[in-house]
Amino acid sequence: MVRAIERPLQALVNGAMHGKDPYSVVRSTVFWGAVLKFLLHLRRILKREGLVNYILAALAPTLKKLPQIRNKLDKEMSKSMADFREKFSKELTDPRTQLPAEGMKEKDILDLMQTRKELDTKHWKAGKITGAVYHGEEKHYEFVSQVFGKWGFCNPLHPGIHPALRQMDSEVVQMIVNLYNGGPDACGSFTTGGTESILMAIKAYRDWAKAEKGITDPNIVICSTAHAAFDKAGKYFNVFVKHAKTNDDMQIDLKHMKSLIDGNTIAIVGSCCQYAHGSIDPIEDMAAIARRKNIGLHVDCCLGGFLVPFMEKAGFPLPPFDFRVPGVTSISCDPHKYGFAPKGASVVMFSNKTLRHHMYCYLTKWSGGIYATPTMTGSRAGGPVAATWAAMCKFGEKGYVETTRQIVSAAKKIGKGVEEIEGLRLVGRPDVCVVAFAGSEEAINCYSVADCMQKKFGWELATCQNPSCVHIALTLPTSKNADQFLVDLRESVKDVRANSQAYLSTAGLYGMAASLPASFLEDAAATYLDAMSEAMTTVPAQAGGA
């Protein structure tokens, strides 16, 4: 059979090559092979970043080496470094970079820790920050910390040594799978945070698609508002990320999303709710598409993880967003946000065990023995696991329904209030815990409003971009200040209208950032991260013990 096809082909090729010298045959083959490779590469670039972005990114390293540009960049970066250092050094307490020659007394350490703890509390105590600190009551923190401390030295990597920790780890996961209406095959794993949960879900889809469909050049389609962790997963795991547009409510544009799905798409991503504007993507519609295409659908409930399952009972019904919807194949949920667990607690869930198996990492020939871990970490802290178990059992369904009622009510109140302020407009929908807004007229720059809120009233809002807006993510401490927030916001809008030039620092920063190529902004971000990791900046080092 093969021979029958091969014979005419052989005759055709031999005929075409007749009289040609072998060298020119090899040369043409190499030449046309290279042309084909180039065209395939070009097609990939055009389909992905586009030619202009590709050329800019390729030229950036060379441009940055040109003396005029290098000098200007170096100057800018050292100025930024000095600014960052000054900012961080303002709040140094008893700085030291050398191991004390002799051990310090426990009392001295605890005294210093008390000073440091006060410093780490003062910024949020007034309940005027966005997100970050979700509960805020000392009594709750003391209770959770007690449990945290008892398991601080235990490691879920050693379930034989810490059987109770293994039990709590699996119970936290199962309680959350049940909250999200998982079926009998639904399962999950405990991770250190939302980002790790998202990374692990994407790794699972990548390995599943390779094993089941032979996809070696995978991509995912996410809404442009999905959390940065999905792009991070793409960078870490070599999965190309396509960004779908949004509709007017900052939800995924289904038509555009569908147009981005191709034969190499392994999963799509929806949020419930998303970080920047708090909108919820149309999960049921997305699930129907995912099923038709036989691809995964990850629902990111990291932020709203301990709000959305309780919203119906709190009086704010939502369309189904979890494993009740056929086609939802994984979900991420963070107890360390509105679950009031300490940091280092998230759960990634799957609708079936096959998918979870593709998340696992197996090393069967390692010299240290057969090694397998469910998630990114090797050793893992036991404290967050035990403390999450304790926090969840302390609140129970009734407690979370009540906290959900407080937080969602405050978000809705602020959302309504923003709509009534002349000069502002809502961006997205404040359906859960985030209220985002922008200026509705030229005179009102939202970044200036945020700067005014900070300078005059002490509110710390989050700045978002594409489109420009600012947001507040309501928490228990801030939800108590919802009325005051609106009073201060009204004043700030008035002030900005009257003094448009007085609050331009954030607006200036974002204006400049918008005009710079990505690679230059990456340098600035690296400078910030470098400054952040410096043990000490302007205060001289102190050697020896206390």
Ligand SMILES: Cc1ncc(COP(=O)(O)O)c(C=O)c1O
């Ligand atoms: C919607 C959403 N997803 C994921 C994350 C990432 O969570 P983490 O910061 O715990 O890694 C966040 C964090 O705010 C979020 O808002």
